[in-house]
Amino acid sequence: MSDRPLPPRPPARDVANSEVPDGIPTRPQGDVAVVVRLVWSDGGEEWRAARAIRWTRTHVMVAWREHDTDPRSERHTWLRAGDVARSISWFVPPERTPA
Numbered sequence: 001m002s003d004r005p006l007p008p009r010p011p012a013r014d015v016a017n018s019e020v021p022d023g024i025p026t027r028p029q030g031d032v033a034v035v036v037r038l039v040w041s042d043g044g045e046e047w048r049a050a051r052a053i054r055w056t057r058t059h060v061m062v063a064w065r066e067h068d069t070d071p072r073s074e075r076h077t078w079l080r081a082g083d084v085a086r087s088i089s090w091f092v093p094p095e096r097t098p099a
Contacts (some may be wrong), residue, residue: 005080008052013040013041013042013044013078014021014040014041014075015038015039015040015041015079016039016040016041017037017038017039017079017080017083018077018078018079019059019078019079019080020059020078021056021058021059021078023056024054024056024078025054025055025056027054028053029053029054029055030052030053031051031052031053032051032052032053032086033049033051033059033086034049034050034051034052034062034084034085034086035047035048035049035050035084035085035086035087035088036048036049036050036062036064036079036083036084037083037084038079038083042080047088048064049064050062050063050064050084051060051064052084053076055081056072057081058080058081059078059079059080059081060079060080060084061066061078061081062076062077062078062083062084063075063076
C-alpha cells in the first residue's frame with residue numbers, strides 16, 4: 001500500500017428522482033445487473049450501470065459506484081421501477097461502414 005493520501009473526492013451529488021416506497025423490504029433480495037436513469041439535483045441526467053438489490057412492485061433499490069475502482073464510493077438509492085431496466089434496446093447504435 002502507498003503512503004500517499006488519496007486525492008479529495010468531489011462532494012456527492014443528490015439524486016433528485018430518488019423516492020422511498022411504502023413497505024420497504026428489510027433484507028437484500030438479490031444482486032441483478034441493471035441500467036438506471038439518475039436525475040441529479042443540479043439538473044443533469046444520466047443512465048448508469050448499477051445493481052438492483054431490493055425491490056417492491058413499484059420501486060427498486062439500486063447500488064452503484066461513483067468511481068469504479070473505489071469501493072468506498074458505493075451509493076444506494078430507491079428509484080421508481082420505470083427508471084430501472086435490465087436491458088435496453090432503444091439506444092441508437094453507432095453507424096457502421098459497409099464491409
